[in-house]
Amino acid sequence: MSTAPRRPARRRKEPVPLTDDRYFNRELSWLDFNARVLALAEDERVPLLERMKFLAIFAQNLDEFFMVRVAGLHRRLQTGLPARGADQLPPRAQLELVAERAAALVARHAALFAEVIRPQLDASGIKILSWSELDRSEHERMRAYFHDRIFPVLTPLAVDPAHPFPYISGLSLNLAAVVRDPETGQELFARVKVPNNVPRFVTVGAEGKNVRFLPIEEVIANQLHHLFSGMQVVEHHLFRVTRNADLEIDEERDEDLIEAMERELARRRFGPPVRLEVAASISDHVLETLVEELDVDQHDVLRVPGLLDLSRLFQIHEVDRPELKDPTFVPATHPRLLDGEKTRSVFNILRDGDILVHHPYHSFSTSVQRFIEQAAADPLVLAIKQTLYRTSGDSPVVDALITAAEAGKQVVVLVEVKARFDEEANIGWARKLERAGCHVVYGLVGLKTHCKTALVVREESGQIRRYCHIGTGNYHPKTARLYEDLGLLTADPQVGADLTDLFNTLTGYSRQTAYRRLLVAPHGIRSGILERIDREIEHARNDVPALIQIKANSLVDERVVDALYRASQAGVKVDLIIRGMCTLKPGVPGLSENIRVRSILGRFLEHSRVFRFGNDGDAEFWIGSADPMHRNLDARVEALIQVTDPVARAELDYLLSESMSDQHEAFDLNSDGRWERRVSTPERPLTDLQQSLLQRVISG
Template sequence: MKIFSARGPMDNSQDRELPEPQASTKENLEPAVPTPRITDLSNPEYYINRELSHLQFNRRVLEQALNDDHPLIERLRFLLIYSSNMDEFFEIRVAGLMQQVEFAREQVGLDGLGPQAVLKEISNQAKESVQLQYEILNDKLLPRLAKQGIRFVRRHQLNDKQKAWIKRFFYNEVMPIISPIGLDPAHPFPRLANKLLCFIVAMEGKDAFGRETGMAIIPAPRSLPRVVELPDEVCDKGGKNYVFLSSIIHLHMQDLFPGMTIKGCYQFRLTRNSDLDLEDEVEDLAKALQGELLSRRYGETVRLEVVDNCPKPLVDFLLKEFGLTDNELYRVDGPVNLTRMMSVCNEVSPEFEHLTFPSFTPGYPKALQTRSTRSVNVLDAIRKSDILLHHPFESFTPVVDMLRQAATDSNVLAIRQTLYRTGARSEMVDALVEAARKGKEVTVIVEIRARFDEEENLALARRLQEAGAVVVYGVVAYKTHAKLILIVRREGKKIQRYAHLGTGNYHAGNARLYTDYSLLTCDKDITNDVRKIFQQLTGMGKAVRVRKLFHAPFTLKKSLIELINQEAVNAKEGKPARVIIKVNSLTESHLIKALYRASQAGVEVRLIIRGICCLRPGIPGLSENIQVRSIVGRFLEHTRVFYFENDDRFRVYCSSADGMVRNLDMRVETCFPIEEPKLAARVKKELELYLSDNTCSWQLQSDGHYLQNKPSRGQRRRNAQRRLLETLANYAH
């Protein structure tokens, strides 16, 4: 059985339609011979490698750049997101595998592959995808963008006016801050920061001191824009015209080395290990983290990207200098730092809005709407009934308003909240600061180890502390990933609690890009459970007992497996049995084995896994009742939902946790029930919508690769995200 299926760069096998079920005939009416049940669930052939599955997800993101259904600028955006995803993949995942090899701590995964075998396969697959990426950029996107009036002008295309303007820009903006470094015994190879655009220069001649090294390195300062817009007055055509910083530096290379003969100048970029390694026994987590952040930019090298026309001797020199091999070398046909082109996608002028996704206004729940200009008090609305929001189709504003109103409400006594990622400019943090300054008891669990947001979260923590809030950094060995707000309010002679529980972060920007659920409730048991979890995070004591929530690392995994096992029991007894799980990733072995056993018992299992999936569907005797699909579309699918048929008395849970070891065993997570019947039925209906998508969905095959779902002849196109926009948001396409 194949562990990973490779495809050629332009192979269209992913576009094949899934076969329709065959109608019964006389020939197949005979009783089928039962497929022998597989009992050894530890066989490596029944699992997909985690890292290679991750690569497959990134490939699906890249292939959105080929999708003619997406507007042109959005196709470019997907291509750049792929670059960003791959950067993080190498900084964290590949770096971890290389460390295992270096320190002889190699671990074999469920799939039976060791890190050296995985690294080799990653190199093969990633190089194929990177080649496809640059083919899409150069042959499809850039020419089409140019026809629409968005041009990336290459050096040989510049006119005289543009060259003159670029020369002034170089002398005024680049020359004063750039530092060329000639290599000789007094100037050793510089220490280059992670993902920094650099140039290696080959030259001839002696300088003023008689030195004749023949080689130099130019790091491009991070303060310089990687894409520079040319002014209209120097352009022969209208629209937007851009030039890459690399082209500007190339054009004036001679000015950086006066009197020398430049033989060649070539871009390269180095990727380093960016994971942070904190010991469990630290006295001050914040101080320890600050120390680690200083060294993140200079971790061990894991990848070298070089333009494809760089001569082999120079490439070999760089590889030797960085301690890398050809496996870690990526030759590219274009800029080595494509993610910096994202500024073009983010700053679209009105004349090019037709090249982006149509705008929409998130819907607002009826329970919070009013005919007057006065806003509804969110807490009063929650007291009448639970409120469920599906972002970004529905507004995130009610969550912000709930906190803002609580901050100024004289009857509110205390506010507690977890913060994982919230953004530099956060209205929610503003509200917490205001509440603390007004004398309310404000306690915030700030997870300062949220990857790549550590520095920002440290600054947020300092700001909250200065306002008088109590800030706790969670538990050293367990990241606090749960999304919780608890508001304590005096109402008459009693104390009333209100809570927000979510699947996503308290980040208003992400709430426009990620799909997530928010539950606003004052249910007595749920809010008391939330109170207990906060108490456990800020204080000390044994694991708390909660009534309605599941929480990791204590009860969540066990409870999910028990619910899956119950579906298997129901199936064996002839009762309705079905499981639907929608998460970002599925890697936890016990959860996978429970799903395998449920499939063997006859349970219909439908998994909507956006990214990594280590489970193999469709294996006779093991997983023939399991289907796995991935949705990749306009919005990043981020909701985590667990549905259980439960003998026609279905149960629905939403969660902050994915089906991964780190979520279930190494993080503080919550999983909360949607108990109000109408809300639970709504979540079920929306899950069915995703299961019927035949436009933005991909079906996982048993050999580990994905086929894109497409409508069969005469079948209506179904796009789940667009349908949710049409039904929940103000959207006219």
């Protein structure tokens, strides 16, 4: 196994004590991640509509951050619980720091859209207008649109002694209006909800490549007099509320998980507010009314210059202007799955050896989807067992499972109905699968089932053979074109036995914790990682070259972080490729000087989890669904599989080595918490790793 050139070994120094401040704050680390997303939107080399897409992703990410992570801090503050995890700051102090950092990012985000992206869109013929920029005929068209499509569904709600302040649904756009009675001069407050079943940006006109949009709130705001006939509209301001979206299920008490989830989904709508976004121009007395009526803290108020809710810019990204987007590409079929014009059985191919697929570079439809579809149609297949955490609205994988069940095969599907923000969709899938005759289960009490596994049982010449898929991403054909993920297809008998045992644990009363080629959380992954880190420490202490490389979405588990600190102190070279949160401080003398932390962001969402341990020259490679986080290691069923196939191991070696190569653009984490972006310049030309991998796979 080849390895990339390593840094020269440094003389081992006396280790420093592990002090309480050895971790970065994880909430601020998450905001740093979203700042890196914003940096992609700021990059002038990125096609214009893709820059706008990153603006939308930033906004969408921030919504979820407040709905979940900030909501958790509020709950701890209200209940008096201490801070959770590595961070030692009390919840109030964290909320204040988050508010300050988020406000700065929102201002930067809004300024980029208003001062850079919007003018460039305008110059390219994609105009997002204000009401005052429309001509007379366009005004007439928008008035007609208002009366035909919007006015009938609007319900202005007054606020006075006879009308209590209305409920404001989470993430909805609303207009706070102040109207005056011309007879009495009394000013009154009212709320108008912007309907969410019409496009956020109304098409004013389109001609060739040119298209003109108007935000729907501009249409409504300029027609408010029709809603308050006989009154004078004094002022109006846009606002938006974010609510706590966490669900709390007592699985020990609730006998029917589906019914309990449906009750909680209904209650989610009424979660307490955790953020109030208002237009920067809002008047003080209207803001005071909103703060008082919604019962939010001043720290939870974000003044947003310009348009609110830029997550809806995804609509503009759909404009048919390919020259303003990334070049389209067709994912390649894995070479092992190519067989001329014939469709060779996946099962015959897998008997010749494992296949490691790398999405989106390798096609999901001609690999994993094909594996499930062929299993559903194959008369020799007796059973299919699969976990589903997230999938798409028109899922060919679900369709194949239904086909298999209708053909009389035993089909067992674990549908995780607690998958955040996909709960309702997954309940629908579960019921559809049950109606088709599939055995549907919902996992273990108190745990989310997050592992990505599929097991096919086939009878061949009177013998049973098992075929498996274990991956890092969901069985979701749409995100498989957007997310970077890995999956292993194998007919290895040990893996088949492992997955059989795992499904028996998920569907029955088995309490197995030890496996052959798997590490399974909540019992085995953290301990397995720590054992292997300790082994590298022993190698380093014996002057044997030692190496740890981890590619993950986030790194926040204290026991893993502390073990990596000990490894660095012993002289182990540690490379970490972390897309999101990272609480480990790299490059601190005596503590982590042998640790490098890198973040790769780009066209595709880096989502795979890979672990490599040097093992005295006989490297171990693991892939799977688990990040080194508390929730993954303690509160979920996760699976890592050891990759033993020589070709697959070489591919993982290449991926990790290239990810840490200084020849590619990336973000590097400094010991003071600053992320430094390394970009290509004429003096130091660098390449885009994702583009390099794309070209490598497509060119064969």
